[in-house]
Amino acid sequence: METKDNHALGWIGTGRMGSAMSERLAKARCNLSLYNRTRSKAEPLAALGAKVVDTLGELAHCDIVFIMVSTSDDLKEVLFGAKGLASSGSLPKVVVDCSTVSMEASAEVREKLTAKGVEFLAAPVSGSPKVVKAGKLSVVASGPNHAFEQARPYIDIFAPAGVSYVGEGELSRVAKICANIMLGVVAQNLAEITVLAERAGLPRSAFLAFINSSVVGSIFTRYKSPAYVNLDYTPTFTPFLLRKDMDLGLEMARKLEVAMPVATASREVLQAHLGQSSLKGGNYRQTDIATLLDFEARCSGVELKPENIEVWDGLSPKS
Secondary structure, eight states: OOOSOOOEEEEEOOSHHHHHHHHHHHHTTOEEEEEOSSGGGTGGGGGGTOEEOSSGGGGTTOSEEEEOOSSHHHHHHHHHSTTSGGGGSOOOSEEEEOSOOOHHHHHHHHHHHHHTTOEEEEOOEESOHHHHHTTOOEEEEBSOHHHHHHHHHHHHHHOTTEEEEOOSTTHHHHHHHHHHHHHHHHHHHHHHHHHHHHHTTOOHHHHHHHHHHSTTOOHHHHHHHHHHHHOOOOOSSOHHHHHHHHHHHHHHHHHHTOOOHHHHHHHHHHHHHHHHHHHTTOOGGGSOGGGHHHHHHHHHTOOOOOOOOOOOOSSSOOO
C-alpha cells in the first residue's frame, strides 16, 4: 500500500485499538514511531518496521502525531504532563487525537496546542479492533481543514471505510459521543430481546440470524452475534469504557437541556451490571460489553450456555 506523502508519523497509545490502528500504518510502510506507557505492548509492531521509542519527547520531531488513549486525563497527561510530548520544548506540526474524550477536554487541549503553533484535529473513531482488522473502521474529524488534509492520507489507511469531516472545533466529539450513546442503548436492548427470545424457547443463534438479516440488523449486531451465541467475552469494548462514554453524553445533554430517558435507563442498567459483578467478585471491567447479556439473563432467571456453533460476524468473508 502506498501513502500519498512521506511525513514522519508518531503514535501514542498501543492498547487494543491503538495497536490495531497503528499496525495498518506500519504495514503500509509509513515512517512511524510508537510510544506506549508499557513498552512491551508496542514492541510487536517493530517487526513491521515501526520504531518504538522510550519517551514521548522523542516524538516531537514528527510531522504528525496520532493519539489513542482511554480518557480525557490521559490525553492531557501525554501532551502536557511532566514527561508529556510538550516537555521536550518542541512539538509536531499536527496532533490528531482519535480517543473519545469530553468536549471540554478537547477544547482545552486545542487552545493550548494552538498557542504553541500546533494544529489539533479531533478525530475519534467508531469500531473495535476486529473492525479495524476488517478494514471497516470509520472516523469523524473536526478542526482546521489544513490539518485534516495533511492527516487524511494516513487516516484513510486505518479507516478505509470512511472519514467524515464535520467542521471546526469539537463537532466531531459531539458526533462520537452521540454515536456511543446509541451503541450503549442498542447493546442493552440487544441483550434484552435475545434473553426474551431464549426464554420463549428460541435459540440465540436462530434469533440473531433473523435479526441480522432484517431491517434492524447492523454491522454492530452482526459482529456481536458470535459473543452472544457462544458467550465469548474477549474484550473489544469494555463496560467500564462504555459507561465513561455514556456519562460524557448524558453530561452534555444536561448542559444542553436535552431529555435522554432511554439513554439514562440504559446507563443505569450498565451501572447495576458493573456494581453487581464487582460484589460477586467478577471483573467485568476487563471483559466485553456483551456481558450485558449475562446481566440480563441473571435478572430474568435464565441460565445461559454456549451454543458452540460457528456464527458469521459480518466482518470476515462468509464461508
